[in-house]
Amino acid sequence: MSTLVEVRDLVKTYGEGDTATPVLKGLNLTLDTGELAALLGPSGSGKSTLLTILGTLMKPTSGQHLMLDQDLTSADDRELTEFRNRHIGFVFQFHHLLPDFTALENVIFPTAVKAGRETAAARARGRELLDRVGLGNRMEYLATQLSGGQKQRVAIARALMNQPELVLADEPTGNLDRESATQVMDLIGEINRQEETSFLISTHDERIAEICRRQIRVLDGSVG
Amino acid sequence: MLYGLKIATRYLTANKAQTGLLITGVAVGVFVFIFMSALIGGLAVFLVQRTVGDIAHVTMEAPSRDASALLPENSGLLIVRQRDTTQLELLRTADAFIPLIEATPGVSAVSPQIVGNGFLVRGQATAPVGVTGVQPDKVSAIANIGRNIRAGSTDLNSSNVLLGTSLAEDLGLRVGQVVRLRSANGLELPLVVGGLFELGLDALDSRSAFVSLSVARTLFDAPQGISRLEIKLDDLNQAENYARQLAADTGLEAKPWTEGNAQLLDGLRAQANSGNLIKGFALITIVIGVASALLLSTYRRRPEIGIMRAMGATQGFVIFVFVTQGTMIGLLGGLIGAGLGYAALSPFPLPEVAPQGGLPIDVRQGAYDLAITLTTIGAILASILPARAAARVDPVSVIGQ
Ligand SMILES: Nc1ncnc2c1ncn2[C@@H]1O[C@H](COP(=O)(O)OP(=O)(O)OP(=O)(O)O)[C@@H](O)[C@H]1O
Ligand SMILES: [Mg+2]
Numbered sequence: 001m002s003t004l005v006e007v008r009d010l011v012k013t014y015g016e017g018d019t020a021t022p023v024l025k026g027l028n029l030t031l032d033t034g035e036l037a038a039l040l041g042p043s044g045s046g047k048s049t050l051l052t053i054l055g056t057l058m059k060p061t062s063g064q065h066l067m068l069d070q071d072l073t074s075a076d077d078r079e080l081t082e083f084r085n086r087h088i089g090f091v092f093q094f095h096h097l098l099p100d101f102t103a104l105e106n107v108i109f110p111t112a113v114k115a116g117r118e119t120a121a122a123r124a125r126g127r128e129l130l131d132r133v134g135l136g137n138r139m140e141y142l143a144t145q146l147s148g149g150q151k152q153r154v155a156i157a158r159a160l161m162n163q164p165e166l167v168l169a170d171e172p173t174g175n176l177d178r179e180s181a182t183q184v185m186d187l188i189g190e191i192n193r194q195e196e197t198s199f200l201i202s203t204h205d206e207r208i209a210e211i212c213r214r215q216i217r218v219l220d221g222s223v224g
Numbered sequence: 225m226l227y228g229l230k231i232a233t234r235y236l237t238a239n240k241a242q243t244g245l246l247i248t249g250v251a252v253g254v255f256v257f258i259f260m261s262a263l264i265g266g267l268a269v270f271l272v273q274r275t276v277g278d279i280a281h282v283t284m285e286a287p288s289r290d291a292s293a294l295l296p297e298n299s300g301l302l303i304v305r306q307r308d309t310t311q312l313e314l315l316r317t318a319d320a321f322i323p324l325i326e327a328t329p330g331v332s333a334v335s336p337q338i339v340g341n342g343f344l345v346r347g348q349a350t351a352p353v354g355v356t357g358v359q360p361d362k363v364s365a366i367a368n369i370g371r372n373i374r375a376g377s378t379d380l381n382s383s384n385v386l387l388g389t390s391l392a393e394d395l396g397l398r399v400g401q402v403v404r405l406r407s408a409n410g411l412e413l414p415l416v417v418g419g420l421f422e423l424g425l426d427a428l429d430s431r432s433a434f435v436s437l438s439v440a441r442t443l444f445d446a447p448q449g450i451s452r453l454e455i456k457l458d459d460l461n462q463a464e465n466y467a468r469q470l471a472a473d474t475g476l477e478a479k480p481w482t483e484g485n486a487q488l489l490d491g492l493r494a495q496a497n498s499g500n501l502i503k504g505f506a507l508i509t510i511v512i513g514v515a516s517a518l519l520l521s522t523y524r525r526r527p528e529i530g531i532m533r534a535m536g537a538t539q540g541f542v543i544f545v546f547v548t549q550g551t552m553i554g555l556l557g558g559l560i561g562a563g564l565g566y567a568a569l570s571p572f573p574l575p576e577v578a579p580q581g582g583l584p585i586d587v588r589q590g591a592y593d594l595a596i597t598l599t600t601i602g603a604i605l606a607s608i609l610p611a612r613a614a615a616r617v618d619p620v621s622v623i624g625q
Contacts, residue, residue, distance in 0.1 A: 057534055057619045078538060085536025092623055096531040100238035110535045117226040158535070170623075 004052060004198055005031040005163055010063035012049055023049050024060070025221030026204040031200060033165060035193045038209040039202040041218035047202040050218065054200065055088055056080040059177050068165065081109045085114055089159025089197075095156075097143035097151055103130060107157045114162070122161075130158035133187055149180030155199040156187060160197070169201040173208060225544055230546035235521070243553070246517045250557025251564060253510040254599050257503045258590040264499030265349040265589025268492050270575035274461060274490050276481050277576075278423050279452035281337075284470060284478045286315050298468045312581070314449030321474050327456065330466065334366040338584070342407040344387075344433065347396045347585035351392065353433045355405065357440020366454045367428060369421045375399045376419030380436040384418035388429035389500050405433065407443040451491035474480035510557070510599055511606040514550055519611035520615075522546065529614050530622035540614040546614050550607025551600060558596035565590055 005223075012024040016183065023046040033192045051063065052058045056072055057116055068087060072080065097106045103120075106155050108126040112118045130139050133153040138146060146154065152172060159167045169188070173181035192199050203214065209215050217224045238244045315321075318336055330362035332476045360380040364370035370378050373387045374389055376399035385405060387397065397403055397417050406412040414434065422429055426588040441447060452478075457466055463480035471478040482489055522529070529542055567585065 052620050052623075055534070057623070081536055082539050084534070090534050096527060096623065098528050098531065100234050108534070112227050112536065113537045113541060115227070132402070162536075181282070196490070200432075 002033050002221055003030055004033045005033075005066065006064075006066045007030070007054070008064045008066075010050075010053065010065070011061045012053065012058075013061045014045070017157055021222060024053075024063075026063070027218075027222045029210055029223050030215065031166070033198055034196050035198045035200075035214060036189065036212045037198075037200050037214040039200055039216050039218065040209055045218045047218055048170055048219060051200065051202055052169050054166075055090060055168050056084045064089065082114075085110055085184070086098035086162055087164050087166060089162070089169065090163040090166040091105065091155045091159050091172045093171040093174045097119075097146075097154055099144045100136055100138050100142070102156075103135060103146065103150075103154045106154055109158060110161045126157070129160055130154070131158045132182075132191075137173070147180075149176050149183060152176060153178070153187065154186050156184065156191075160191065162196075164197065164198070166198045169199060170190055171202055171204070174204065176223070179210070181205070225541075225548075228274070228541055228544040229548055230543045232552065235525070235600045236552060238547055239499055242517070242521075246513065247557045248555055249513045250510050250553060250599060250603065251389040253506045254558050254561025254595050255511070255565045255568070256506040257578050257595045257599075258562060258592060259585075260499045260502050261508070261591035262565075262569050262585045262589050263583070264503075265496055265591075266572075266578075266584040266586030267495060269586050269589075270578060270584035271488065272564075273576055274424075275485060276460060278425055278428065279481060280366050281457045281481050282455040282467045282470060282475045282478050283590035284315075284453040284474070285451070286476060287564070288446065314446055314451055315453065315476065316440055316449040317452050318453060321476075322372070322453070324473075325453070325470065328470075330458050330462060331455060332458050333362070334335045334451040335359065335362040335365045336437070336452075338437060338444055338446055338451045339455060340409075340434075340440070340444045342405055342406055342443065344391070344395060344414075345404040345406055346397065349395050351391060351394055352431065353405075354431055355407065355433050355435060355440060355443065357435050357437045357443075360436050363434060366456060367423055369419075369434065372421045374420050374422050376417065378421075380418065380434065382436060382438055382603070383416055384435075385415040385433040385439075386419045386421060388432060389420045389422045390426070390430040391432070395428070400458075405435070409443070409445050411443050411445060413439065413443060416522065417606050478625065487515065499535055507598055508603075510554075511602045514553055514603045515606035517553075517614065518546060518550055518607050522610045522614040525614070526617050527622045529617040530619040533617065534619045534623065542609040542615040542617075546611035547604060547607045550603045550611070553607075554600040554603025555596070557603070558599035561599070562590070562592040562596050565595075566592065576618060621624065 007027060007029050010024050010027040014023060032057065039050065041047050043204055053060050055079045060073070072083065075083065083107040098109065104123065104126050107129055108118055115122070127139060131154055135150060135153055138150060143151065143154070167189040173184050176184065186197055189211055191197060200206070203209060235257060275347040318546050321333055322336060325331055335358055342353055342355050344353050365379055369386060378386065381385065385403065395403065399420060401418050402414050403415050403417060404414050413582060429619055450475050460481065461480055467478040532542065569585055569587040572583060572585040572587060573579070575586050578584045
């Protein structure tokens with residue numbers, strides 16, 4: 001296994017002066033390819049903050065962020081946009097599909113936005129992914145016509161669309177009932193086993209943490 | 225950017241009621257723009273037609289001869305010369321020019337004329353008249369006598385005369401009766417009243433008589449030459465350019481109609497300015513409407529924009545999506561507004577033939593392409609601010625929600 005992501009002395013402080021809130025205080029972490037890791041910690045400990053930084057959606061206050069041997073701390077918005085399009089998939093707690101688009105259109109978005117159009121190849125892969133997450137019969141449904149669990153499975157398919165090395169999931173089951181949560185986690189586990197994709201999943205659910213091969217605990221701004 | 229186009233279209237069709245309302249608003253603005261263009265343009269045509277329709281667009285005369293030129297320069301003599309109203313300054317070379325001028329593109333009619341003053345005499349009654357001798361086939365070339373004939377016909381021969389209705393009334397004349405026309409030269413001819421016209425211009429209706437060129441030659445003792453050339457143009461707004469060109473080409477004096485109608489031109493200009501003001505307001509309304517609607521849409525779609533950014537959409541892509549929406553709204557609203565404008569204005573009679581008291585709307589002057597172009601440009605400009613706001617949406621701030 002090779003190193004996929006490495007952060008060193010990661011510091012994130014929200015706000016300035018009197019209202020400055022230090023959240024991450026010199027955090028160090030390494031993720032390897034093919035890992036399935038749970039991110040645990042009390043509410044407010046900085047799990048979402050860490051995922052956001054790892055997802056290149058936000059810059060750390062200081063420290064180093066490397067992925068695929070690239071230093072992302074110094075990259076500009078354009079480079080980061082392209083980087084996360086190619087290498088990072090996201091699954092959020094609140095699904096966040098594009099409501100006016102079908103399940104299939106949502107899944108192929110990351111490829112289409114890069115190519116500038118929806119290619120036949122992209123559509124084929126989108127169908128394949130939707131089949132795989134068990135939604136082969138819901139391809140042409142609008143996002144708003146899907147249940148919470150179905151939306152989350154569409155989001156997982158979308159996260160996998162560009163075959164990213166890393167999928168970041170922020171409480172992907174937080175909004176789902178027990179059965180749907182199990183389904184989603186089974187799916188993630190299966191994909192992780194079959195492909196080289198690494199998953200980092202923040203959760204409060206110890207059951208889900210147990211499914212993961214590694215547990216990372218954030219406590220007081222660093223990894224315990 | 226086919227994909228950006230797809231997203232923009234989907235955003236517009238996703239909320240049909242709102243988009244429909246927005247496009248309707250733009251179309252109404254475009255309609256106002258087109259209506260104002262057609263009305264102001266029509267009014268101008270109407271007024272110019274009423275004022276200039278029956279006069280020449282360019283009048284060519286021999287340059288007034290300067291008496292002193294006949295004497296050596298600085299001869300020390302002071303010469304006073306009273307302008308002789310009976311003596312015609314004849315264009316003896318006109319015959320050579322006429323075919324050339326007639327062949328000039330943009331010239332629609334050329335009428336060589338002999339003009340002079342005289343009196344109509346019927347029994348004890350006399351009335352002063354301006355006599356215009358024209359070629360019989362060009363009797364309607366300048367003043368449209370043919371269309372405004374009230375009795376008799378416009379045929380001119382060597383023994384008849386056409387008079388204005390009010391002049392005929394003053395002398396108690398009817399078609400077919402004989403009247404004597406005495407020229408300022410003292411020559412006199414008996415002529416039959418061949419037709420009565422009513423042009424609506426008092427100067428013509430109560431003080432002028434039209435005779436054939438040959439009758440005028442006799443009356444004014446002018447066996448050759450002519451006294452002026454009246455010219456009509458296809459586009460009367462070009463009169464000044466043509467006058468300048470014709471003067472340069474022929475060495476004669478050429479006077480455009482605008483020279484004697486400065487007030488009318490000022491009025492038309494003021495009218496056009498106020499029309500432009502209203503059109504400007506229509507455009508501003510369109511821009512504000514589109515900008516606010518898109519800004520609202522940007523705000524409503526913040527979470528989606530954030531997610532698109534997280535999925536790899538560049539800021540440029542987001543800007544493109546919103547500017548494209550603005551463009552499509554402008555273009556669609558423009559096309560619909562222009563179509564409605566054309567449909568609504570078409571039933572109006574053209575100002576040239578509009579009945580007195582009607583709205584002189586000129587459907588040809590709707591400025592449709594200008595309206596569509598300006599509206600589209602306006603809508604594009606209006607979408608820039610919302611598009612930039614959309615591109616600046618921070619994914620982090622909306623993903624947690
Ligand atoms: N934009 C922000 N501005 C200021 N403070 C923030 C901001 N975002 C997060 N914080 C603070 O940073 C801390 C960590 O927040 P974060 O969302 O990373 O925690 P978390 O571990 O994901 O919590 P939870 O388990 O409840 O989701 C919190 O105390 C929060 O108040
Ligand atoms: Mg969180």
